Amino acid sequence: MSQITRREAAAGVSSRAMHELSIAASIVEAVTEAAAGYPGARVSAVRLRIGALSAVIEDSLQFCWGVTTEGTPLASARLEVRILPVVVHCATCGVTAEIGVQSFHCPRCGAPALDLRQGRELEIESIEIDDPEPATAHAQEKQTL
Ligand SMILES: [Zn+2]
Numbered sequence: 001m002s003q004i005t006r007r008e009a010a011a012g013v014s015s016r017a018m019h020e021l022s023i024a025a026s027i028v029e030a031v032t033e034a035a036a037g038y039p040g041a042r043v044s045a046v047r048l049r050i051g052a053l054s055a056v057i058e059d060s061l062q063f064c065w066g067v068t069t070e071g072t073p074l075a076s077a078r079l080e081v082r083i084l085p086v087v088v089h090c091a092t093c094g095v096t097a098e099i100g101v102q103s104f105h106c107p108r109c110g111a112p113a114l115d116l117r118q119g120r121e122l123e124i125e126s127i128e129i130d131d132p133e134p135a136t137a138h139a140q141e142k143q144t145l
Contacts, residue, residue: 020056023122024064028074031127035073038129045078045128051121052086052101086119 027046035043050056058081065079085098090106090113097107106113 020060020064021068023056024061024068027065027079027124028068028072030124031074031077032072034127035129038131041129041131043074043077043127044130045080046074047080047082047125047128049082049084049121049123049125051084051119053116053119054122056122058083082125084118084121087117088113089115089117091115 027048031043031046035041050058050061061081062079069075069077086101087096087098088104088106089096090109090111092111093106093109095106095108096117099105099107099113101119104113105111
């Protein structure tokens with residue numbers, strides 16, 4: 001059932017959105033792997049850090065996350081995205097500052113600033129897990145509802 005939904009969604013999206021789809025798939029893979037160390041625990045949220053230059057569209061990623069996690073144990077997990085601004089270091093005046101994604105110039109002295117310190121991140125910052133209650137059997141029953 002969820003496989004059909006996934007295929008239909010993939011067929012309907014452009015190649016542009018395939019970028020987010022493959023990112024969502026690798027996040028699911030990484031989170032599933034990490035959560036495997038906590039048997040019975042339920043992932044409630046996944047927090048991402050995404051640089052402003054990583055070319056990820058958050059809305060698209062949220063949509064793809066919903067499609068990818070549908071019918072899996074991660075279906076109820078929230079995806080929380082934190083966009084990190086672009087930060088450069090200016091070799092001319094030594095300042096490290098945030099800049100816009102359009103202009104790669106030092107905001108203080110105007111020199112071209114090409115030493116990128118932040119902005120291309122695409123990483124999982126943390127995974128929030130609901131610890132299973134001491135009575136694990138009850139927690140598992142709740143999950144099937
Ligand atoms: Zn400068």
